[in-house]
Amino acid sequence: MAITIQDLAANLDSILASLGQEKIVNWEKVETTEQELMKAFEQLFERLYTLKDQLQRVFLINIKNLKQYDAKDLSQKVKDKKLEPLVLRSLTQFALKNEQDQIILNTQQLKGQVNGIVLPWVASSLSVTEKFTELNEWLDNKLEEMEVFKPKESKEQITEQIIQKQEEQSKGNNKYGFKIEKLNEIASQIQIMHIPQTKDLISIKTYQQIVEGSVDLAESEFVRLTIDNRKQRREILYTDSTKYIQSLMDYVNDIESLLMKAQEDICKKIDISQQILEQSEMLLLERGLGQHVFMLQATARQRIKDKLPKQKQISMNNTKDIIRYQIKLLNERQELLLDVLSKLPNTQESGQLVPMVLNLVMGDLIYEEYSYEEEDYISNLENQNLYQDPDMGDLLKQIENGVVNLLGKTPFAQPMLQQQQQMQQFLQK
Secondary structure, three states: OOOOHHHHHHOHHHHHHHHOOOOOOOHHHHHHHHHHHHHHHHHHHHHHHHHHHHHHHHHHHHHHHHHOOOHHHHHHHHHOOOOOHHHHHHHHHHEEEOOOOOEEEOHHHHHHHHHHHHHHHHHHHHHHHHHHHHHHHHHHHHHHHOOOOOOHHHHHHHHHHHHHHHHHHHHHOOOOOOOHHHHHHHHHOOOOOEOOOOOOOEOHHHHHHHHHHHHHHOHHHHHHHHHHHHHHHHOOOOOOHHHHHHHHHHHHHHHHHHHHHHHHHHHHHOOOOHHHHHHHHHHHHHHHHHHHHHHHHHHHHHHHHHHOOOOOOOOHHHHHHHHHHHHHHHHHOHHHHHHHHHOOOOOHHHHHHHHHHHHHHHHHHHHHHHOOOHHHHHHHHOOHHHHHOHHHHHHHHHHHHHHHHHHOOOOOHHHHHHHHHHHHHHHHO
16 A cells, blocks of 8 residues: 555654654755855856956067067158157167178067067967867866757857856946046046147056046055955965965955056046057057056056055054064065965066065064054155164165065066166156
């Protein structure tokens, strides 16, 4: 005789007793698996966007570098008096005289210089493309296995829907909540002037106003990002160094993206397209203002740090104690600092970020020791009275030696030295 639902309902006590503590459905495992899957998706999306931004940034840097070695284009433009002879300065190292005592260029050496820029970038891009092709093939197979794609027409329709959804998300996803009133105020104060002999390209003065305006526009979002990232990364400083350095790099990339987005929004507000902005940068570079452009962007990244509000008032004596502690960190905790720096990618871009990353790590360690943030004591270092203290010069020299000694044990010493030299040359002008 078959057992009915009513039979089961009448014998629930015996059923429960027979089950005991046994779990028929491991709900904890089910929920944990789903949570881990969603977390994995979020991490993948985050890293994909970060990789895309970084590859685009490298592309723009390479384009700017290659422009100075495009001998034929530069020579023709100088001959046609469209550019000043100064743009040929990078070609002088490849110049020589032939048998007729004419000046020519050593094309083999010039191509070698260009290939030194192009080939690593192409190889890197191709390797990423190859990995993505493999991933896309796996995803297609997985979707077909799950019967997401059925007839060919259905697959094409789904693909179109995905693309449409991505475009809608891209349009509607404002990652940074810039205040429209602030944007309007900044845009109204910008004087639009053009580079002589061009119709649309903006002058260095207009470019400077856009870059400086981006600092003011990004202020509130910068403060939010900084506070959130500090809390997140300090919780894992000693427990997971890989995630800690990733958190640092996420912060550095977020600040870079924040300022770029602020500049982009200002340009849109004053009817300057991203293409015009990039073309203006390149022409300014060709006309010998590349170093000035670089320093404007570098200064913006320094100035935005001043937007962080002070939480504590710190005396001069406490400031000197912090400097002594920095020296102690550089000399006695090199293992920790080197472990963090060793996890940075060994690239030119990473080399340019080392000072900022090192400063962030030191800031975390100072906060751990004193509960002071950098903005609490940085203004004291700008007080000229501090430098009249006879001990101050010696302390600053010790910090400089400590940084040089630390970076000398990493692959990043040369890029940082070049960056310092560029800063000094700019300040001397």
